[in-house]
Amino acid sequence: MIKKCIGILSFFCCSCLFGQDYFPKNDGVKTTNTNYTAFTNAKIHVSSGQIINKGTLLIHNGKVISTGTNVSIPKNTKIINIEGKSIYPSFIDMYSDFGIEKPKAQPRSRSQAPQYDASRTGYYWNDHVMPENEALSKFNYDSKTAKALLDAGFGVVNTHIQDGIHRGTGALVALNTKEGNETRILKENSAQYLSFDRSATSRQAYPNSIMGSIALLRQLYNDAAWYKKGLSKTKDLSIEALNRNQDLIQIFEAGSKANALRADKIGDQFGIQYVILGGGDEYERIDEIKNTNAAFILPVNFKDAYDVENSFLTSSLALSDMRAWSQEPTNPKVLADNNISFALTTHTLKSPSEFKGKLMQAIKNGLSKEKALEALTLVPAQLLGQSTAIGTLNNGAYANFLITSGDIFEKKTKLYENWVQGQQHIVTNMNTIDIVGDYEFSVDNTTYKMTVEGDIKKLKSKITSETKTLGSKISYNNDWVQISMTTKDSTSQDFIRIVAHVENDAALKGKATLPNGNEISFSAKKSTKTEDDSEEKDKKDDDSKNSIASISYPNTAYGFKTLPKQETLLFKNATVWTNETDGILENTDVLIKNGKIVKIGKNLSDGKAQIIDATGKHLTAGIIDEHSHIATASVNEGGQNSSAEVSIEDVIDNEDIGIYRNLAGGVTSIQILHGSANPIGGRSAIIKLKWGESADNLIYNDSPKFIKFALGENVKQTRYSNGVRFPQTRMGVEQVYIDYFTRAKEYDALKKSGKPYRKDVEMDVLAEILNKERFISCHSYVQSEINMLMKVAEQFDFNINTFTHILEGYKVADKMVEHGVGGSTFSDWWAYKYEVNDAIPYNAAIMHNAGVTVAINSDDPEMSRRLNQEAAKSIKYGGISEEEAWKFVTLNPAKLLHIDNRVGSIKVGKDADVVLWTDHPMSIYAKAEKTIIEGVTYFDLERDTMLRSEIKKEKNELINQMLKAKNKGLKTQPIKKKEKVDMHCDFIGNIIN
Template sequence: MKLKFLLFVFLAGAQLQAQEYFPKNDGVKTTKTGTTVFKNARIHVNPTTIIDNGMFAIKDGKISAVGKNISVPANSQTIDLKGKEVYPSFIDLYSEFGVEKPKAAGNGNGQPQYDASREGYYWNDHIRPDNDPLSAFSFDKDKAGKLHKAGFGVVNTHLADGIIRGNGMLIALNPDGSDGDRILKQRSAQYLSFDKSATSRQSYPTSKMGAMALIRQAYLDAEWYAKGKAENKDLALEALNRNKNLLQIFATDNLLDELRADKIGDEFGIQYTILGSGFEYENLDEIKESDATYIVPLEFPDAYDVEDPFMASKVSLHDMKRWNQAPANLKMLAENNVPFTLTTEGIDAEKDFRKNLLKAVEYGLSQEDALAALTTVPAGLLGEENNLGTIKEGAWANFIITSGDFFDKETTLYENWVQGKRSVLENMNVTNIKGDYDLAVDGNSYEVKITGEPAKPKAEVKMGETKIGSKLSFVDNWMNLLLSSPDTTKTEFIRLVANVPSETDKISGKAILANGNETSFTATKKDTEATSEEKKDEAKETPEVKPVSFPNNAYGFTEKPKQEDILFTNATVWTNEEEGILENTDVLVKNGKISRIGQNLNAGGAKVVDATGKHLTSGIIDEHTHIAASAINEAGHNSSAEVSMEDVVDPTDINIYRNLAGGVTTAQLLHGSANPIGGRSAILRLKWGESAEDIIFEDSPKFIKFALGENVKQSNWGSRSRFPQSRMGVEQVFTDYFTRAREYEQNKKNDKDYRKDLEMETIVEILNMDRYVSAHSYVQSEINMLMKVAENFDFNINTFTHILEGYKLADKMKEHGAGGSTFSDWWAYKYEVNDAIPFNAPIMHSQGITVAINSDDAEMSRRLNQEAAKSVKYGGVSEEDAWKFVTLNPAKLLHIDDKVGSIKTGKDADLVLWSDHPLSVYAKPEKTLIQGTVYFDIERDEELRERISEERNELITQMLKAKNNGVKTQPVTKKEEQHIHCDFLEEIH
């Protein structure tokens, strides 16, 4: 039957009013009385120093004295904090508090904007170091109240608008003061991000790599401007120079961007403080090497609702692991001595901050490190270590008063004082009756557990193993507890009433039994030491956190593969050298190099792999790929020579592993084809599990992407505003930029204080043959045009990629010295490829052109061996030459054939062991090596698949348990994998 509760009213005369130490007021104002002394408190002076039963005094908004015993000035007001604890109020380094968000710019006529809209400022609207939040600041009492409840007293606020965003402002969350009182520093930091300004529609940059290039150029321009060489005044550059000695805070939203920001800082000798993602643990080595302090949001992913098995299958292992691992992020940072602070960014400060902080502590973060992250670390970064984040003489009187240990979930935050001004969060004069009690009434014994806020306690009552219905009311220290009968067939109640003294381990009072008789009751609090021991035992049960893999998603390694000495015996070896294909041959790999090739070689301690009946080749090289990238096109200008694909390498892309499983070891990551002069390339070794920097081919030649045809003249974009709009215009773009580059080079020679232009620097490299060109191309007229333009400026095009009409002018390409990297048989996917034929590669090859077969596609790149085989069928190319189309020839086109592309003594051991003839559709790579390290092994792949299945099941079980325990879950949404080609456009916001 349902438990019925009686409702009753307390007699006003039976209630005792709580004595208050301040006159009644509106809850946020106090009478100014000079000095206020707090005594008998447990004072957390800083994260490592505690004064038990201590005293401190405040006057004029600051701490005037603190210690075990301090002198109490005459006429001072004294507040007894016996049983309570005091901590410094917290500091949030990253905030938008009180700053009105700028209004987004309209869409104009629907066409892109290319020029800046501000006169007297930088050429790009998204560089706004002149932003000053003061003009847009208005103290937000409601938000300040929420931050008070989370324990914060100070925020570093800013106008979050632009790539370089201007200065921040340090604000005390003083509930009573004026803005003049609250502003502790008007210029406290400079903020940066990869996000564009909402107030401008200026197109450039459209990509992350464009934003990085723009920041670099702005820094260079600021240095040049400071020399007084500029003809016109630039208020943005003046502000950038003015802000350079401030704390530099860089806002990012993912782990890769954190490292990209640090990369820019390292280039210019700037140590950024980085707003992180909360997933720093996934790449602790690089995070530690950055030497940055991280501002970490206390936002953890919700568990997924995985009750539906079909929907559960749509959740990636990576997302599941992040739910499991993210709460341990702060613990791992602390263990690795990575400095960090905490922010309320992205969460509801009142509801989620403390809850998530306690969760981080539950997952192993020490209380000392947590307190430091909220107090002394941010104060030190701001240069305010003597004024904020500590309770010491001379510091601002910013502190919180709690009922006990801040990191005990049962602890209540009573008050938050900022600049000596009090904000009442909970009435701290209410006796705290929380605890476990033995209750004796009418000859019966009960166990009572009281939890909740002191002013709003909740009771759980048991008689033996039987749960007893109860209702607890606690007003002005009068306790009323209603107990239902343990016999659920009876509607009977016992009413207990008592006035609880301020300090007691025993509550006694009157009991009114079900029959109306009155008696007494006694509730005795259980041994607190025993309770503490129970809590310690509970604390030992830390949640199971899955180990981090490299990368931290499916098919990641628990340990990064290590270089091995390996002897392959009795293989059919495709050397790609004069020796051709060698039967029953051994290949010895030592120290990452091909050491010896021959028969009956001595292993000399190397691991022996029996390759009988198998084929050993050099690794496949893809001259044109778009895998492993966070961006492909910088489409904001018709030339983006200043951007680099090396800036946006994504080493966690699963396509790296898939390519290894297809025998690919090296690939050129090319910019897309949004503009005639694209971005600089990145040549990658596909080292799965390594960092972005470590998969970039060491000391690789420099390349850049050019493009011709439909994409660059925007045939399919609908834009009619950006030059060029025709194939004639494309030619003129090249001529104009090459001419400008020659002029720039001459100016550079004549003026030691020249303005360094990253775009022009790159184009000068092209003209001087210090950077090679890979040109996206289709139609013979344009291919011919670009060769002529290059010859007019005394350089040549290194590679025409796609080159589907190469067969029409192969003789001219040969004369020019260009290579061709083409598709085997793609055609008819747009108008300008209608004349493509599968004989293209063989015809170019027959004319002596260095020919490669490329993918430009994440799926095709996994079977380039089969793409090469098509040239045997279409055109009768020999098997050895066809194999070179995907190995030695692309190595030659990339100018790395001295290291890779063939099996030759002294070259890098980038090798693939195939189960069958490498040009066969039945052939599978069994091992793929890069510099002697096995990054793909077909047997290990089977083990990884089993581990993935086990790990998914374990995590699904954890999520089901979490949901059953009432934890909030999120619905599963299927994430579609983006299929990226040359025309993919990213748009940063």
């Protein structure tokens, strides 16, 4: 900290050598320019909602003195007449790393402990959390980038160190090229910055998942509250900085709608309203985004069209990616229409020079010019608490303004000058004559037509004769134009070289040098187009723009255009598998109303019900998968040997196509388990597969509390090439459990004593296990470890709820019954690693016959779609009855998950989670015709057939639009085939969503 303070002091001292008014002057008499500057006869946009025609802007000492039509101009004023031109406030980019060197990634060797290898003392224990960081300690003014930003219209940036989960504070900087940092720095601590991303500079392994980052942030806030009370026995400079800056604006880099909602939930828990850097996909879930009450910072890096000329590659394009190209430019408009406050940023653009083109796309897609200006000026100024100083041209504000040839949001408008703190930056000389347009000229008895397009600094020419287009290049500088053109075709080496002066009427006069060296006079006259012609061309461009793809829920293939509604349904003459004492009922009716099963019997009727003829078909309870890893953005937090603090509920991916595919296989509920990277994993999410609903709406109401534990090869890192984390042996795994439960017992006792205690989410969760409020589902294979964990649980007076996988369950079935633990297993997986060599297909039957509650699970996104057939294998291997085998994937997993009072069987009063099968439900020929959850049809076989045709048609329309875009010369991107990542127990990483 001392070194940092010295660094900051040195920074300001160096700046002082060049700027502060109190610094001694030893090189003669200095004069100060006290003149005013007045810009007259301009159209002045004082702010996004206030315009003055034929107005005057008066500035002095870098500030706005007055704006209006009757401004009193002092004698010592430099008057600049800019009649016909416009003045706007300079833009503000409130999310930038301007002047901050990108942190370099640090390698980690095998010998370095990955868990707690903190590089600092006196700071927070986790290196990915750095609230003490200050942007100014790393800031160096970058003249090259400043010029690019100034040329794009920006006058102020809010910069920070883009590294880590808590990144410290940013600084508000004016892009003043003439003066030093003593003038440029508008606010040294302008905001606190956060993200879900690890620091590139830290060797610590934790966290290595989004859910780990979420848990770390929650614990940080808990620790900060504890520290603030003065109860900590040690000093923590990180937490002190966090608490000291808690009243600053908090800016969270989310980068996607899903992460925006996750970040907002953290903020809500701790009373913080983040300003969120979005990902440009907020339009897809606009109601949820609006409910965050957050202001957003929107990138405008809209997708380029894909190059779809290769049909083979094009077939691999996902519909969601194709839609994004069509829909992303509407994002700012959608937020504006929903009264969501937002600023715009250059973040993620390769260069600020791309900004205007991208912004024009948004305007073309409905964003009003007023909202665009507001999002670049007033909104960021207000969010930063600097609206009196920047963002407007009100009296007293900094003299940060743009001079343009007209409406700044028109393609043809030229940006002439960008003034920052009263200092002029010339973008384009105001006296430069605009030569963009159409010309006609003759050279050597041949008539040519020339079109000049583009920005003055980067012009393009297109020259044609009567029969062909010729290759050509053009440059323009200081009122002189130089043109080179071929005389035959674009591959010809015979050139005509033209040098011409630009006259006041944009006519070109000079000489042309022919291929033989002869020089002749040259003249070209610019054709004049009326305002009506220009407007007609703009209208034609608007009329020719692509239709925007419709949004669905989720906004992928097979999504709903409108979310399906709960219905009253009456199934007639079905074969009903009740899973109750009634058994299988032939030719039976089932009535569903208000999301519940209300009647079961024959000859039922209901005047308001939709009748479904189920003759010859089978109606069952929905399949329940006790062990799944679909529908989550991350599955493992393996940075530590215990990650009880993390929760799968924080990272549910409600857009995973696996949800739809599972519905097509008759699955209605799943438990999404943490992986098996560590002995004590994270908390589970028990969800219903309500395709199209929000992530939160998938989770069971009053959901039972579960956590994943793991044994065996994965947790001791047998197959990891760089595994150095404790434990490394099976006996070490046992010691982990004993140590953690001993700590949790002590923590719980202190918590219950009424004495002050530091809230520790990890210990809270483990205490819930001790208090029999949370259940363990344990990844297991080898009988010795299964016995070990049951003994550890009994030592601490609780029970293991479920051993999942448990391929050696047949060896310890009697002990499982005695302990009271269930078994969820694979039907016939074996020999895929050493510790499953003793697996047998009779495992489920043996456990069941011994009295264990048995379920068949998937742990695999492909197998989960055919659990009906997996259940049938227990009939072949072990002679289980059809009814009992069917319970292995319905009622029994419901019992193991403590939700059997709601689902798992067809019984009056239970949730209407049912499946109508075309055939016997365990037949290889059976298809799920309808999959219904709480009376809502989320999968329908007939609709699925129709959707396949619609998807093909929509993709074809989008492909045609992309081909047209390429033919117009618009930029395209290559197709990169993306393979869907299927997560299993040992998957490390995140699925970006």
